[in-house]
Amino acid sequence: YGAQIVECEPTDQARDIAANEVIKTQGGLLIHPNQDPYVIAGQGTMAMELLNQIDDLDAIVAPVGGGGMISGIALWARHIRGKGIKIIAAEPKNADDCFQSISSGKLTPNASPPVTIADGVRVSIGENTWPIIRDMVDDVVCVSEQDIHNATRLVWERMKLVIEPSSGVGVAAVLSSEGKKSLKGCKKVGIVLCGGNVDLAAINWEYHESGPG
Numbered sequence: 001y002g003a004q005i006v007e008c009e010p011t012d013q014a015r016d017i018a019a020n021e022v023i024k025t026q027g028g029l030l031i032h033p034n035q036d037p038y039v040i041a042g043q044g045t046m047a048m049e050l051l052n053q054i055d056d057l058d059a060i061v062a063p064v065g066g067g068g069m070i071s072g073i074a075l076w077a078r079h080i081r082g083k084g085i086k087i088i089a090a091e092p093k094n095a096d097d098c099f100q101s102i103s104s105g106k107l108t109p110n111a112s113p114p115v116t117i118a119d120g121v122r123v124s125i126g127e128n129t130w131p132i133i134r135d136m137v138d139d140v141v142c143v144s145e146q147d148i149h150n151a152t153r154l155v156w157e158r159m160k161l162v163i164e165p166s167s168g169v170g171v172a173a174v175l176s177s178e179g180k181k182s183l184k185g186c187k188k189v190g191i192v193l194c195g196g197n198v199d200l201a202a203i204n205w206e207y208h209e210s211g212p213g
Helices: 012-026 037-043 045-053 068-081 097-104 130-136 145-159 165-175 177-182
Strands: 059-063 086-092 139-143 189-191
Touching: 037 045, 037 068, 045 059, 045 068, 059 068, 059 165, 068 086, 068 130, 086 097, 086 165, 086 177, 097 130, 097 139, 139 145, 139 165, 139 177, 145 165, 165 177, 165 189
Parallel strands: 059 086, 059 189, 086 139
Antiparallel strands: none
16 A cells, blocks of 8 residues: 555564664654554544443453553543443463553563464553553453454354454453453443454464464
């Protein structure tokens, strides 16, 4: 589509260096995809739309990578419903920095680039999203690579929606035993399907727990 793509290593530090170099050499303004307050607020309108359509939702489940989406959703949902709704973050076990942060009580980024089929949530939560997640998200449910794969395929086959594996993380969380415990008593649950960026030429449904095929 005509964009100039600047490639770098898949780490937060490498992305920051590459972005700063582009700003330095070409000019421009960095709009962070998950730590910018306006981006967080904009992503939160998903919760506003959900609750406008179904005002008696018991819970909202959304995948978490950098945390912008789940933070925005939590802010909006708490503003509209207060504590009358559960907010559940879902993430791969292979990229569980959000879970580790909640467990330790301090921001704990992934120590190394995670290996997961859910490439959209390989990034870690950040300085701006961590306090919101810490204070407003009720639980973090982690799922295996097989769970993500199965959930993604289920949505493709049954709902006829082309979702990416990162979207499948939320579905996998709801279907998992841990998710069912976290959502006990909830009858109406909204799951955010966060995207459909899939390379159809590369996808392989013959998946085994050892990794994507």
